[in-house]
Amino acid sequence: MDNIDRKAAVADFFQRFDRSMTARLLLDYDGTLAPFQADRHKAYPYPGIMPILDRIIRSGRTKITVVSGRPVSEIQNLLRELTDFEIWGAHGLEHLSADGVYRCTDIDPNILAILREAEDWLSQKELLPITEIKPGGIAVHWRGLSASEVEDVQSRIQGGWDKFNGIQGVKLLAFDGGIELRTACPDKGDVIRAVLKTTDAATPIAFLGDDFTDEDAFHVLNGRGLSVLVRPEYRPTNAEAWLQSPQELISFLESWADIA
Ligand SMILES: [Mg+2]
Known part of the structure; x- marks a missing residue:
């Protein structure tokens, strides 16, 4: 994948964006929205991210979902300034709906x-x-x-x-x-499957992630939505696009806020 391909995938996605549908924006947390910190309890989003996410949520035209390996409670704490978004925690074992309904899958x-x-x-x-x-x-x-x-x-x-x-x-x-x-189950690919099951085929949907555990999600989403690797440096990936964080990530989210 070269630079032109990865930019074309994003441009193509926004061009086809069906504004009549409520879009779905799925986001990994660590390494994607937030840079790594020695103290993981202080890994807050990059400067500038929170106002854009808030703006996207307030528009009422996009549902935001955070999909993380962290427990739901940690994501809630790190994003406590943000409301009205959904969380899949512990790689999809935990779920907290945007209106606050929590459930956790039983473990064998x-x-x-x-x-x-x-x-x-x-x-x-x-x-x-x-x-x-x-x-x-x-x-x-x-x-x-x-x-x-x-x-x-x-x-x-x-x-x-x-x-x-x-x-x-x-x-x-x-x-x-x-x-x-x-x-072994669930993984982030299972989360994407669950989301797609309840999402209309015309709904614009994207997933952004940085780590190896996000590759399952990219794989499941390909052909249906936009998969985006977010990292300061490129690495081989299943994702269709790459955003160099944080600058290109912020531009992407601003474009989403403008278009959606
Ligand atoms: Mg990550």
Whole structure:
């Protein structure tokens, strides 16, 4: 994909934008709307993002959905200035509708037992301070550690968690700044499937994401909506378009606010 193709995909999307429909804008959070921070609880959106998202929501012509690996509660906290948007958290395990109805999918007891075993191992190795227990998953974060500390944690995890690799129903997910052991279902592709099921075929829809876990979503959306990789640097992807963040992301959202 060259620069012309990725720009053409965005221009084509806005050109075909059917203003008679309520559009759907689906957004990953970390690395997409918000730059990474050593303290992940302080990873707020890039300057300028919040007013544009608010403007898009207030127009009443686009439903905004945040699709994140974080629990719903963390997204609510980080975006507390924003109202009237939907959240899929924990890779789609949790859902909070725009009018505040929450539900969480039950997790298989066998998978819960595996996650507990992984947590016990982390506890024995005194890695709990960098561990996050999430719905359906357990993540180890190494952002903010020194290079040698990261290497040490990675090799210990590799040794201790290797036995979970390949077990049916769970998966090891490398993400930007850590690794997570979690239930294999749902993933962000399942979120897109669920959204499309309740969305008219003529509805303009786009999903923006940065990480490997977003590739499932890009794959499912392709052929139906606009898939966009958002990153400061390009990498090979299933997405049809690439926006260099934050400048091109902000321009894209402004165009959306103007057109929708
Ligand atoms: Mg991300």
